[in-house]
Amino acid sequence: MALKKIILDEHETICHEGETVLEALLRDNVDIPFSCKQGACQSCMVRSLDVPPPAHAQKGLKDVLCKQNHFLACLCYPEQDMSITLGHQPEYFTEGTVIAKELLNPETVLLTIQCKDALDYYAGQFVNLKRADGLIRSYSISNSRRHAEKLSFHIRRLAGGKFSEWVHQELNVGDTISVSDPQGLCYYLPDKMEQSLLLIGTGSGLAPLAGIIHEALEHGHTGEIHLYHGSRDVDGLYWIDEMRELAEKYENFHYTPCVSRGDAPEGVAQGRANDVAMANIPDLKGWRVYLCGHPDMVNQAKRMAYLNGASLQDIYSDAFHVASPTLD
Amino acid sequence: MSEATPNQSLFEQIGGEAAVNAAVDIFYRKVLADHRINRFFDNVDMEQQAAKQKAFLTMAFGGPNNYTGADMRNAHARLVKMGLDDSHFDAVMEHLGGTLKELNVPDNLIEQVASIAESTRNDVLGR
Structure with a gap:
């Protein structure tokens, strides 16, 4: 049983004993992106559509990618036949x-x-x-x-x-x-319940963060959970009362609404949400960070969170790119 | 870091993959925090960049790699157009040395790593 079948789209490739999935596909002239062939560059990341990939082929991948059966073709010595995909499947x-x-x-x-x-x-x-x-x-x-x-x-x-x-x-x-079908890698998994969470969102970036917060609290997440929701002015904020109530109900949940322009009313912080958050929590070593909303905020906050000690494996982000031209 | 024995490769003496992982974390933070060079990293995916740093450090530590000068040229061509020059390369070399010092790598090994990294200078700068 040394031969394993690798099915990619309509194409079938035989993977020999001692051969990686990447080697087999390249030998078969399949066009697949790759570079370092040693699990570092992650160019050859593919996804199994049926069986879970061997754990050794998921080395260094983020937990959310592992959960969705992504793996590195260059590290994978298949243990059974596999159906794989290079990119996105047709949407259902x-x-x-x-x-x-x-x-x-x-x-x-x-x-x-x-x-x-x-x-x-x-x-x-x-x-x-x-x-x-x-x-x-x-x-x-x-x-x-x-x-x-x-x-x-x-x-x-x-x-x-x-x-x-x-x-x-x-x-x-x-x-x-x-x-x-649901998509995206910025989501909550109920592991490491004691880990502190920092969530920063601008505008409707509160949506996924609210889902994550409720999910975490329902699972009994014990670590501190800090939410910073920002907008230009108070009119752009929402669910202020709901979030305050949640913060009263759960001792470990903390909520800071922020406005970046003009004076902030009482109970609202003045400044951009990511700046306020990083000033309040300067050391993010060991924290899990979620960033959703304006692409500039997400990119800046990601770099800041990393420089302040968060590991890249622990930073989840979703930048909201807009499809139509808009007024700022 | 592990004790050096005569038959160990440079990569083994530094501490192998574990050392690379520790180094990437320190090195990438140093690079991103440096105002002389961090603009070159403004529009890159941080995870992919960290993976590339890991491949680079593995190579510089004398570890297994598929390094080709052509890849290095292609990867940096866009940055050369943005003005990447020797001063920026020097800054990165400084951070590489600083990273290894922080990890208590002995000076003679740091020199060997530096000379491997130095050998990529002309490819990186497109000369």
């Missing part, structure tokens, strides 16, 4: 019905969608929402895993944003919309 959509729509603040709606099929997602992941004419946008799930069929989203209206304008103005309770 399920039908959803809008069951609630309410304003969170003047520019953001809370949209709740009941899905026909329960989705297997992790708190913090996103889905693609598809309008009947095929227009697609990605939105983070804002609830925890407890409601697998009822997903909620925070949809911020962007000036000139085709999809968000449509959601705000035309989409109504009772309408249907397609919902893709």
